[in-house]
Amino acid sequence: MQKDPSCNIQKCQHRNECRPCPIKKVMAFGNPLLDTIIHTTDDTLLLKYDIPVNSQKELNYKEMNQLIAEIEGMEKTVTLGGCSQNFLRAFQWIMNNNCETVIVGSIGNDEVAEKIKVLLNADHVNSKYIVHKTQLTGRTVCIVNGSDRSIVAYVGAAAELPLEDLLAIEDLEDYIKKANYIYIEGFFLPNREESTDHILNICEEHNKIVVANICGVYLCTLCPNALVDLITRADIVIGNVYEYEALGRVMDHQSADSLADYLVKNTKNKICQYGTIVIITRGGENGKCVYGEGKILEFEVTKISDEEFKDTIGAGDAFAAGFLAGLCQNKTLIQCCTMGCYTAGSFIKQIGCKVPKFPPQPVL
């Protein structure tokens, strides 16, 4: 039987005895957000709020309120958002709920928070949310125009998780110890460098496999050091090609490929059969999985028909979920990528990052 990657550590004593653990546990650290999605056919809002097409930007409370008021009369869909919430819900779906997931983050004491908890519960994800007394729960507005989706976020309470609050979470270390995988989204880093460092230290102490999602090009300017620290301490790094290119500029690499090659060759990792794994996605185009001593697998993305295509909100998060589900089931890396593409494609067929009503189909 192939070795279970998640129960393996570099100096595993039980090399020949490992068996897949029956229930996989995944713990994520991220920004709990509620998304409002609107579909438009022009650039008016993007121009007015200076929102980069197909990218993300943060707004302050006043700006977000103004935008929410502006879209008041438009047709909209409200769904859960935030990279980790999306990832864990997609993971629950592709795993047929045969897993345990929990997210740690910070919310406000308001209606948006209540709605988030109800929706998260419906998708079988547990939460350990700290309630911030003064800041409001974070939310986003996703502006979809064909295959482009531009996202603006008011992070609010989500950015407030100082080390003392993290330490106050009961059994935090125990939870981390019991998890097979720890997922940290790049959006979790700003203002929480000390907390992230603490989480990574616990992971290192207990040989936990860390999955990092780079999440956004603008983070490479907002918190470059924290992002570099995260991706060089992670075992699996996921991001789109523009994020690697932006991070490459910070780390003196000319291209996404060169950064990926550097990461797999120069970072410590705990997955003995693959080494560090770096996934570069490219929207609807073929992506790459770099691993080991610099081996490269190119994976094909399945086309989605115009009738089925809704929007790509959360596509990268759903890809990460499918990829990890493959690893949990001891699939080969190329099969993990196929599962990632299938999961992403299934979420692209929904408006916003909504768990599909149909059950996952066998794709391998």
Ligand SMILES: Nc1ncnc2c1ncn2[C@@H]1O[C@H](COP(=O)(O)OP(=O)(O)OP(=O)(O)O)[C@@H](O)[C@H]1O
């Ligand atoms: N237009 C598309 N058609 C088919 N599949 C797509 C399309 N766009 C994205 N995907 C799927 O989603 C995966 C991730 O896409 P992408 O590179 O856009 O991630 P991302 O920019 O990180 O997205 P997110 O903002 O959700 O994190 C792709 O590898 C592919 O499997």
Ligand SMILES: [Mg+2]
């Ligand atoms: Mg992404």
